[in-house]
Amino acid sequence: MADFTWSSGAEIAAAVSSGKVSAAEVTAQMLAVIEQRNPRLNAFTAVTAERARAKAEAIDASPDKRKLPLAGVPFAVKNLFDIKGLPTLAGSKINRARKAAAHDAVLIERMVAAGAVLVGALNMGEYAYDFTGENVHDGPSRNPHDPERMTGGSSGGSGGAVAGGMVPIALGSDTNGSIRVPSSLCGIFGLKPTYGRLTRARSFPFVASLDHLGPFARSVRDLAISYDAMQGYDGGEDAACVDRPAESATPFLEQGLSGLKVAVAGGYFRKGASAEALSALDTVAKALGAREVEIPQAHRARAAAYVITATEGAALHLERLRTGANDFDPAVRDRLIAGAMVPSTLVVKAQNFRRWYREQVLALFKDCDAIIAPATPVTAPKIGQATFMLDGVELPVRPNMGLYTQPISFIGLPVAAVPVPLKPLPIGVQIIAAPWREDVALRVAHALERMGVVAAPRPRL
């Protein structure tokens, strides 16, 4: 029997649809790989083997399997998504006392309706307030390219599971960079869609005005087919989800770069970047013929995102801080307590700036279709590493890994993170598009993939 454990989701769906392999066989192979690798990589916090086998058998018996774009494709989700029958941990100890979820998150329901097979829940930084992938309760997610190194976070298990060949597709969340940072450090593709595009219904929140959900994969096509499967209005279950028809990206992937103008962000987005980050950015910029553009006041955008995150996050957790502060990860607790104390006048200022900055950045898209920028300032640091040097200044890793991602998600722009396979460790580049133009970001990403400039390297495991 052929080995499907490093196959893309599209390849698996084609093989299952045509009867070349059964969904049951693919699921069995994937569960075996998870059992073998997870003790080393610590990506999964729960494996839903029984459910996965039942779903795979149902796919195999279905007369409609040829119509399913994700027929028999295994996937896993960050453990802040509701999974029917499990408490939604969101990386915390506190949430272990929650009742089991009565229903799956809407995005899981949509993946499953497209034929995908849920195989488990994935490790993450506590309450998503993290860029490292470390977790004091469940242990750190480990980078498949070097298990002594961070996956990045907060969707650390999502990065590790996809890069480590335990699933072809995973779902995660991105408030300030939590899809793009682990994509970069683990050397895989990630899509943070436009704010309001994919429903967050039945997922555990962090910062309501900044939270996004999206997919990880080892190919752009897998990002596109899973993203397309998850689009659509949810009837108002998530207040931020926009009532907008689905706009499929997959049919446009092959259109290439023709007619697209790409720019590369200068100024703030080069300051502090390591030689590896600049090398990756310059390689991608050269391949795209990108000219330099300045995103105005990006440092203030990052600062404003920081303030809004601290305060909205603190508001979400205020009662838990009062009654169960000792059960938090101390690093998360101390940030949240500080956030609770920030005067509200300063938060309103940050929201005022947000609208001004949005107008400035949207104006840039009159002259270009996409802007590229580094995803992270460095390749994966060692697990436990507390500080790094950026532009000659020693800074803490945990809040600063998102320097380049925060000014972008701050205004909800869609971004595809693409991996440049540098050795020994990969690093990502962000492809940023105008709101609702995920198709452009994915087209550029796919063109780079076809040129051989970006690819998800296979780790030796």
Next chain:
Amino acid sequence: MTASATDKLDAFIDAAAAALDLPLDPAWKPAVKANLAVTLGHAATVAEFALPDEAEPAPIYKA
């Protein structure tokens, strides 16, 4: 931040914790203070950027 500013921050943290009914173990205070100083620094970076009085905040409530 100057020495007197950090002293003020200590007093502010004590007062805010009391006002918000937040338990604050003395052992947590240095980290809370460090985090608050960073966040207030970011807030100052934003607040020093002059915007017109008519500048609307980003979230708009729709009835």
